[in-house]
Amino acid sequence: MITDVIDHLAGITPGSPLDRLRDRRPDAREHAQRAFDALFSPDEEGEVTLVERDAVAAFVAGLHQDHAAAGFYTGRLADLAPGLVPAVSAEVAAGRVKGPYGVYPDGPLAAESEVGPRYRVHDPEALGERLTAAFEHAHLLVFRPREASGDDLDALAEHGWGPTGVVTLSQLVAFLSFQTRVVAGLRLLGQKGTATS
Template sequence: MTTPTLDTVDRLAGLRADDDVFHLRRRRPVTREQLQASSDALFAPLDDSEFALTERLLVAAFATRATADDATAAHYAALAAEADASRAAIVAAEASAAATAGPFGTYAEEGLRGESTDGRRYEPALAARDALGERLTAALAHAHLLTARPRESGAAALDRLLDAGWSVDGIVTLSQLVSFLAFQQRVAAGLRVLSEASAPALEEVPA
């Protein structure tokens, strides 16, 4: 009998092939396969000329750690360190300094301005700018904006990326990456909770 294969979300959620939650995921094969396909497209791209794989891993390590210190953050931190240990260490320090629950921000629509909230803003440290370069630090700042202050993203934020040397295609992929990571992180966290909740119930079932 073939052993079921763990995909990326299974590993991030700490699932095993004998877990109920592992088999529950297999009841929605299309959803599971599409999620893995998105991961493969972003982290095993056919062409990374506009957004290099190492940059993607560094941004992923930053974005996931800036929102939560969990298994997903640890996963991308390890991959980033493997790809570029020196820059990964700087990114990790920046992410820890920028960590926030969020989201915050100011609504542009007049009718919603009363619901605006303020919170942490991220500006890369000068030492980080010198070590990582303007292009990567601009990407980190944009990732933080999209995760912590999404309602403030707009033309000015895109102009900052263009000024830092990002192409339009690169910006699209960067935005897709940050959006995907937020979703993947939430899915993995939810599955971990389900798995932990189901384990005691199973232990109470008589043999």
């Protein structure tokens, strides 16, 4: 059983310099793990099933091109719904782009606008209506956050996502973005040997 997912993904072993480094911020370490537990092992599934949570996580980790995280969440999904794994993997491959990008409305930031492709699920039948909408929304949040609008929330609602489900979905995407960045930073520190006790 994994007691700290960030340690697991970053390859941190007990007593190592990175372990001691993380011990300097015990609250941050504890809260990151609690966030994972709340999102992926809730007392009740609520509006978002465990399968949907792990499918979205595998997709988002794949978009971030973090192989360890993508493998971890794909493995979790394979335990619950192995038939979904090929469809999710295909969507990761189809959804990878360089980013972030997006268009700012008129104003001081408009000059920083960069138009990019709009992702649409390639095999909606394989994912089903709810996951199709979730993947398209997750891709928006990962690569085009500046373009997110009320219309995008309406699109989720039209495909079976209630308010609580939308919040959970957004939290999943935000957590995965946070987690992959923390893990990447810890790995880099480990490679450079800059984590000292």
